[in-house]
Amino acid sequence: MRSIFQGGWRWWSIFVLLTAVIGLGAAAYMYQITRGLSVTGLNQHVSWGFYISNLIFFMGISYGAALASAAMRLTEVPWRHSLTRILESIGLSAALAGALFPVLDLGRPDRAWYLIRYGQVGSPVVWDVIVVTDYLIAVLLFLYLPLIPDMAYCRDELSQRSGRIRRVLYRVLALGWSGAPNQQRVLRQGITTMSILIIPVAAAVPSVLAWLFSVTNRPGWDSTIFAPYFVLGAVLSGVAALVLILAVVRKAYHLEHVVTEAHFRVLGFGLMALAAAYLYFMLSEYVTEGYKMREDTGPQLELLLTGRLAWMFWLFTVGGLAAPIVLIALPMRMTIFRITLAALAIVLGMYAKRFLIVVPGLALSLLPTNVISIYRPTWVEWAITAAAAAAIPWLLMVFFRLFPLIAIFEYEHAAAAAPAGAPAPATEGDVR
Amino acid sequence: MNTRNLAGVCAAIALAFVAAAGADRASAQTPPAPQPAGTPATAPATPPAPAAPAATTLTVPPVAAPEPGKPVTLAAKLADKGGRPLGNQTVYFYVVPGVFGPDGMMVVGQATTDGTGTAQFPYRPTWVGDVQAVAMFAGAGDLAPAQARFTFASPGPVPVHRDQPFGLEIVRDWAPAVVIALVVAIWVTIIIVLARLAMAMRAGGAVERRG
Numbered sequence: 001m002r003s004i005f006q007g008g009w010r011w012w013s014i015f016v017l018l019t020a021v022i023g024l025g026a027a028a029y030m031y032q033i034t035r036g037l038s039v040t041g042l043n044q045h046v047s048w049g050f051y052i053s054n055l056i057f058f059m060g061i062s063y064g065a066a067l068a069s070a071a072m073r074l075t076e077v078p079w080r081h082s083l084t085r086i087l088e089s090i091g092l093s094a095a096l097a098g099a100l101f102p103v104l105d106l107g108r109p110d111r112a113w114y115l116i117r118y119g120q121v122g123s124p125v126v127w128d129v130i131v132v133t134d135y136l137i138a139v140l141l142f143l144y145l146p147l148i149p150d151m152a153y154c155r156d157e158l159s160q161r162s163g164r165i166r167r168v169l170y171r172v173l174a175l176g177w178s179g180a181p182n183q184q185r186v187l188r189q190g191i192t193t194m195s196i197l198i199i200p201v202a203a204a205v206p207s208v209l210a211w212l213f214s215v216t217n218r219p220g221w222d223s224t225i226f227a228p229y230f231v232l233g234a235v236l237s238g239v240a241a242l243v244l245i246l247a248v249v250r251k252a253y254h255l256e257h258v259v260t261e262a263h264f265r266v267l268g269f270g271l272m273a274l275a276a277a278y279l280y281f282m283l284s285e286y287v288t289e290g291y292k293m294r295e296d297t298g299p300q301l302e303l304l305l306t307g308r309l310a311w312m313f314w315l316f317t318v319g320g321l322a323a324p325i326v327l328i329a330l331p332m333r334m335t336i337f338r339i340t341l342a343a344l345a346i347v348l349g350m351y352a353k354r355f356l357i358v359v360p361g362l363a364l365s366l367l368p369t370n371v372i373s374i375y376r377p378t379w380v381e382w383a384i385t386a387a388a389a390a391a392i393p394w395l396l397m398v399f400f401r402l403f404p405l406i407a408i409f410e411y412e413h414a415a416a417a418a419p420a421g422a423p424a425p426a427t428e429g430d431v432r
Numbered sequence: 433m434n435t436r437n438l439a440g441v442c443a444a445i446a447l448a449f450v451a452a453a454g455a456d457r458a459s460a461q462t463p464p465a466p467q468p469a470g471t472p473a474t475a476p477a478t479p480p481a482p483a484a485p486a487a488t489t490l491t492v493p494p495v496a497a498p499e500p501g502k503p504v505t506l507a508a509k510l511a512d513k514g515g516r517p518l519g520n521q522t523v524y525f526y527v528v529p530g531v532f533g534p535d536g537m538m539v540v541g542q543a544t545t546d547g548t549g550t551a552q553f554p555y556r557p558t559w560v561g562d563v564q565a566v567a568m569f570a571g572a573g574d575l576a577p578a579q580a581r582f583t584f585a586s587p588g589p590v591p592v593h594r595d596q597p598f599g600l601e602i603v604r605d606w607a608p609a610v611v612i613a614l615v616v617a618i619w620v621t622i623i624i625v626l627a628r629l630a631m632a633m634r635a636g637g638a639v640e641r642r643g
Contacts, residue, residue, distance in 0.1 A: 121608045134618050141622060145629070176633045186632035190625040197621055 010252075011397070018394040025387020028380045029104065037107040039380050045373035046362045050381040051105035053354040054388055056209060056230070057237065058098030059132070060350070061392075063202040064238010066091035066139050070202070073195040079266070081411040082258045085404070086249060087242055088143040093395035094241070095139055097388045099132055104384060124212040131201070131208045138201045142194045144173075148187060149409035152177035169402065206230035213357070219300040220289075220361040229281045236274040237350040243267050243343035245396065247336060249405065258406060261336055268339040272328040275346060279321050296366065303360050303372065312352050320349015485576035487513040490523070490569050495584035503554035506541075508567035508580060510549045517549025521572055525553050528564040537566055557586035 032039050042049050069087035072080035103109045119126040151174035154162075158170070177183060210230035213221040223229075243264065250259045286305075289297050304313045324342035328334065365371040377385075491509045498504040506525050510518045522544055526537035543551035557563055563586045571577035 121611075127611075130615060134615065137622060138618070141625070145625075148629075175629070180632075180635070182635055183632045186628050190629055193621060193625050197618065201618060 015394070015397055018390045018397070021390035022387045022394060025384045025390075028383035028387075032104075032107075032380050032384075033109070039378060041375050041377045041381060043373055043375065045365060045371075046359055046375040048105065048358050048362060049375050050355075050377045050385055051101045053351070053358045054385055055098050055101035055105075056206075056354045056358070057351050058094050058101070058388060058392070059205060059209070060098075060230070060234035060237045060354075061241045062091045062094035062098060062139065062238070063135075063206055063231075063234040064236065065094065065242055066142060066198050066202045066238075067235055068239055068242065070142070070195040070198045073191065074199075078414070079263060081407055081414055082255075082263060083242070083246070084146065084410070085407045086246060088139070088146070089396055089399050090238070090242060090245060090392070091139045092143050093392045093399070095136055096395065097391045099136060100388070102128075124208065124215055127208045128205075128212055131205045135201050135205045138194065138198050142198050145187060145191050145194055146407050146410060147173070147403060148175055148177050149179065150404045150407065151175075152179070153408055154404070166402070202234075203231050206234045213361070218361040218366075219294075219296040219364050220304075220357070222297075223285060223289075225281060225285060229278075229285065232274065232278055232281060233350060233353065236271070236278050237347060239267060239270055239274060240343040240346040240350070243271065243340055244347060245393075247340040247343075248393075249396075249400075250336075253400075253405060255405070264336045264339045265334050268328045268334055268342065271339070271342060271346065272325050275321050275325050279317075279325075282317070282321075296364070299364055299372070300360055303364070304356065308372075309356060309360060313356055316349040316352040316356065320345050320352060324349075485571060485574050487576050488518065488569060488571075488578045489513070489515075490567055490578040490580045492567055492580045492582040495582070497585065498557075498587060500587045501556075503556045504584060504586070505552055506555050506565060506567070506584075507550055507552045508569075510545050510551065510569050510578070512575070517545070517547065518575065519545050519547045519549060521545045521549075521551075521569060521575070523551035524568045524570065525555065526566040526568065527555075527557075528566065560586055562586070 040049065040051075065087045069080075069084045069091065072084060072087075103112050106112060115126060115129055119129070151170050155167070155170040155174045158166070162170075207227040207230065210226035214223050214226040216222075246259055246263070246267075250256060286301065290301055293301075303309055324345045327338055327342040327345075330338075359375050363373045363375060365373070489511050491511070493507055493509070495504055495506065508523050508525075510521055510523060512518055522542055524539055524542045526539050529536065529538050540555050541553040543553040545551045551567075562583050564581065564583050566579055566581050568579040569575075569577055
């Protein structure tokens with residue numbers, strides 16, 4: 001329960017800093033609303049720049065986190081209780097940050113209504129709206145269900161120490177939980193159902209997003225492996241983001257006994273396997289494209305491999321994929337610092353990769369002139385991107401000020417179910 | 433130099449051109465223009481002005497009421513001032529969609545006049561109601577341009593485009609229903625989970641109260 005009452009000047013300093021970054025992004029967006037999309041670097045050719053890259057990146061982190069949590073729950077990994085709450089909260093906060101970007105990219109946000117009013121079922125953009133809406137509801141419920149017993153715990157245990165608003169919040173969100181066997185049974189079934197449901201729903205979102213690209217006849221997008229490629233990229237960036245946030249949370253809330261080096265080692269091996277699989281997908285994509293060397297994909301490959309964007313492509317491939325694999329695979333002892341460093345490289349690399357998917361495909365003209373448009377994001381796009389990146393830790397900080405960081409009920413349940421004589425798993429309360 | 437002086441000089445130069453041209457033309461009806469004041473008597477010889485283009489007329493016969501989805505035949509007859517048909521000339525047809533501003537015209541086709549001076553063009557209207565159209569002859573050689581505006585009633589747009597059969601029609605026809613069923617299944621599952629939870633909470637609360 002420490003996270004709920006732990007504030008202090010460090011917490012407030014970071015909170016104010018993140019709020020300022022979000023405020024700057026909001027001001028930049030107001031500027032964009034008043035002046036139109038001309039204040040961005042978007043142009044006639046590159047109409048999807050940072051905004052759509054951000055959509056794929058942040059939503060990818062969200063799906064990755066939700067999928068990882070669902071997989072842990074369904075396979076009943078014994079060490080899952082320290083991670084699931086954090087994963088699910090990352091899933092929701094990243095989804096909220098990412099889902100805003102299609103609206104930001106519209107220029108006129110009121111036109112989002114047109115998608116509902118005039119939307120055609122045959123359009124992948126409409127599919128995207130449907131799956132993202134479904135996913136937002138599903139991930140909210142996926143986070144909320146395991147939270148119910150903990151809300152009851154907060155309602156019963158913290159009523160003397162918390163203010164009126166918190167008391168009301170806990171009472172309402174606890175839904176009258178009393179821990180009756182019937183309630184526990186229904187809740188367990190509900191969590192299992194949502195864990196099963198979240199997997200196809202979460203996999204559907206990057207798949208539909210991928211189809212948004214691959215059904216469009218643009219160089220570099222016309223690919224049949226885009227859907228699994230996007231799902232894999234989402235899980236990779238989601239797990240990498242989890243490692244980063246877990247490292248910060250562990251340090252900030254002194255959870256060294258709950259989130260151990262063993263957790264990081266498992267996540268590190270997972271990262272290595274996912275990064276290797278992503279590298280394989282990339283190889284498969286570029287080798288087949290390069291072998292065919294169609295008239296339209298030739299300039300795109302040239303742009304990526306040896307052209308103006310080659311520095312970013314190779315930085316991502318070597319620095320964001322190959323180097324983290326090597327870093328984790330080194331024979332010496334796998335430390336948390338090393339895994340966190342690899343995760344940071346992967347997160348930055350995956351952002352660059354999303355940019356490399358979105359922009360070159362649009363920058364190349366399909367006219368015989370072979371003109372390559374130049375896209376340079378302006379301060380408005382940078383400010384909004386920084387605000388979205390800041391919004392995720394901001395939401396997590398607010399969330400963990402209100403709700404327990406670790407799933408207390410599940411943790412205690414696992415401890416009670418442990419065989420007699422076995423050491424009970426450490427709880428967050430033990431850390432105090 | 434103010435605007436009036438500039439206009440005066442331009443007018444003087446134009447009159448000098450007309451005067452020079454009039455002297456060369458045997459059929460000139462207009463009298464030679466007087467020399468404007470200030471023009472030197474020994475002005476250099478000016479090139480002859482082109483002959484005034486012969487007037488043309490463009491008339492549009494009433495457009496026959498078309499069937500829905502069928503093309504409308506737009507026709508225009510080009511003739512000279514004396515009513516003689518002008519063949520082998522290009523006539524452009526435009527429609528005024530009203531979305532490109534008040535004078536916006538969208539070219540929809542062109543046709544060459546036949547021996548009777550008639551140009552015909554089949555056009556498929558894309559909206560229902562009155563369509564404003566323009567037939568225009570841009571002029572050629574010594575023939576002056578002419579245009580005629582006309583309106584015709586469009587009975588309906590072209591029918592919905594249908595792809596040629598490609599062997600997977602059953603997939604295409606059922607895919608939306610399957611997708612909708614999947615989305616509904618997701619929502620029903622979520623609602624069932626919430627409903628069961630709400631019932632369990634109510635039952636648990638009742639047990640607690642009885643206890």
